[in-house]
Amino acid sequence: MVVEASCLCGFCILQIDEEVAKLLELKARLGGDDGKHQFVLKTAKGTRDYNPKQMAIREKVFNTIISCFKRHGAETIDTPVFELKETLTGKYGEDSKLIYDLKDQGGELLSLRYDLTVPFARYLAMNKITNIKRYHIAKVYRRDNPAMTRGRYREFYQCDFDIAGQYDAMIPDAECLKIVYEILSQLDLGDFRIKVNDRRILDGMFAVCGVPDDKFRTICSTVDKLDKMPWEDVKKEMVNEKGLSEEAADQIGEYVSMQGGMDLAERLLQDQKMSQSKQACAGLCVVFDLSLARGLDYYTGIIYEAVLSQAGVAPVSTEAQNGPPGEESVSVGSVAGGGRYDGLVGMFDPKGRKVPCVGVSIGIERIFSIMEQKAEASAEKVRTTEVQVMVASAQKNLLEERLKLVTELWNAGIKAEVMYKKNPKLLSQLQHCEESGIPLVAILGEQELKDGVVKLRVVATREEVDICRADLIEEVRRRTSDAS
């Protein structure tokens, strides 16, 4: 390359006319005045920035989740943030109204992705993939009513793990539940429960309760609201808005209040009416919450949802008051959910070829907000960088020497910083270390340069030792082996 190293490590800096600084300032002041200052400074409704502290927490959570996905042998893919509008059409039932459309600027009609599942199905059909175990971590978009304090946003992350392929019954399904269990345990979010149900049981239940077939999906999405509204309101919606008969609604009410383990399975199997529905019987396998319905249209078999039962998590506690009937512990809402969707890929395949799929989505935003509170509560502060050593000086006119040393450290892979001042005060250099948790300071002075040493200061203890310059890199590595 043409730029000499000298330019990069600071020699030429010293040649620069002070003029530059003045001119930059002048230019800047001029530059700014054509800017318009009247408008509102904000992010779009229902969205937020992540500051460095939030990003540090986010990185930690993602690492836990990704290592679980990798442990289970998942590959990863990525898809564009927007899809052809028609790709999303007819996949989300009543939720479709929440899709963000792009403005027609000529060319294709586009929409922002609403989840990662439909793009995944489109990807499989488009590339004729019949077997894959993949995870996908990306942002999705819903023009929903935001409740940011509860971690409900219009732009939010989803962490999806899905298994596509024709396999023996319930084996991939069980691995998805195992993954939810591993991730929620490792994130150490306190007690949680995984509610499990099956769309075929719900359909069977609706049938025996006298719900007309063409009303199954719409009644299903009303039942799904049980974790947000009390039963009375859910019933009202069924009867008044969706035209279901009083008594059909009441019968549904009885079933959805049932929860339990194998005992419930038994009870259901013995239940006069339910046992008439062959379809319902087939789905009986694990632990149930008959109030679990899931909003989305595309599920065809097992469905599940994980809720934290940990009390006293402020941001979502308001939601707990009107939890579903029979919910004894204080719920902070769903943090993971998913199920089997065997019909979705077929909707994209020209010949309607099926690719059975089952998957789970981790509701990461709620987990973030819980983690953030924990961090706020805890004593030790979150570091937002991993800097191991600050190169400092107590004397004037050593910028060039500081730049030389920090370059040596960078080239050795040490995370290091230097202040962007010609003659910074030692105090302000040490203060920066205190604030950002940098453990070591490498101090240079005329004497040290003469003796070929560096004064290494431990910020916590203020202990200082002279290190032979040739040994500095090893010494820094030794003292920060964890951070590096």
Add this chain to the structure above:
Amino acid sequence: MVVEASCLCGFCILQIDEEVAKLLELKARLGGDDGKHQFVLKTAKGTRDYNPKQMAIREKVFNTIISCFKRHGAETIDTPVFELKETLTGKYGEDSKLIYDLKDQGGELLSLRYDLTVPFARYLAMNKITNIKRYHIAKVYRRDNPAMTRGRYREFYQCDFDIAGQYDAMIPDAECLKIVYEILSQLDLGDFRIKVNDRRILDGMFAVCGVPDDKFRTICSTVDKLDKMPWEDVKKEMVNEKGLSEEAADQIGEYVSMQGGMDLAERLLQDQKMSQSKQACAGLCVVFDLSLARGLDYYTGIIYEAVLSQAGVAPVSTEAQNGPPGEESVSVGSVAGGGRYDGLVGMFDPKGRKVPCVGVSIGIERIFSIMEQKAEASAEKVRTTEVQVMVASAQKNLLEERLKLVTELWNAGIKAEVMYKKNPKLLSQLQHCEESGIPLVAILGEQELKDGVVKLRVVATREEVDICRADLIEEVRRRTSDAS
């Protein structure tokens, strides 16, 4: 939680009525038929999916870049994918027409971010931050003419590193150049050059060439096209479209053909006309390419751009024919660029308060496409998972035992897989290992279970050894210490 471990590790699976599988199939076939199969299966124009192999390469490149940013002590932030439309208005000059707007669905007018720099400036002004060194890796959106084979997309990643704050001249600027140098060297992309120029020199040059002040920016964005069009066309655009005088254009032509090191700086300082422009003299510091202009309006000082000079990189070679004048080596186009923008934050501050900034953006998509070619060319194939061991069996009815063992491995943090079949053929299990590069197979049989051992097979050598079950985890770790 309520779901018993047994459900998760496969006991109950064995109890399930075969009914389930049949019903799933039936349900799926029915479920699919309401799907509409006529429409085009594609991603939006100028966008692409990343398949697992591409993701593996992407992860590798990101890790290199992020570790460089962290080595230099940068924090990271994230901002929403869309901003209020007015936030982007008046920041990009002629490029503004390439911004994606969202449809007005009631509420705010929104646009997809066009780069990461304007959102960064908005973030600083909004949070009154006057000092930060941050990196931001995210996708940006431009309704540009895509050239996907050359890595030019409408949705593409940017990797930005910026230093905000009032510091001594050129010190942060030099670190940005150092970072470009480190990243491009470590990615091992062959020779590259970093062209450097200064907006103040360009403005000085325009002044002495007789370009009217109000035409500086628009002429600037024409000069920027020199790396895409031959000089004749650039001149035509200046004269015919932008109404510049024939002779002014010719004078610009002389200057922009100059390139070199300190010698050029000298020549410029001695140059009769240039030396009249105090402004131009102030910017003279490093190595120059006077044809470098950068498209964006907001730069106020030093600007730079890195180009690979490596010949024979197919996808972009077409671009090389009409490189800028004086470009001797075959250019594959810009892979990094940036500069100083001291006015931008002030445009967002109600009181117009300045926050001087300098930064660099790595053009990662082009780097991806080069890396992908390299991978295609090279012999050893890219692994898309990190699975260390496959739990297999040669005999029937051992699903439960396979699930038990793989659960033991997962709980120990080993990356492990099992086939989702009740009775898979040993051959197909081994084939899966060959295809996806899984190094070890843990084989279970009646005999092994009786003896409390596992047959560990090395896929590459086909060597098989019996390992005491208690020692399996250690043995797998030992044999895959690099992959784990």
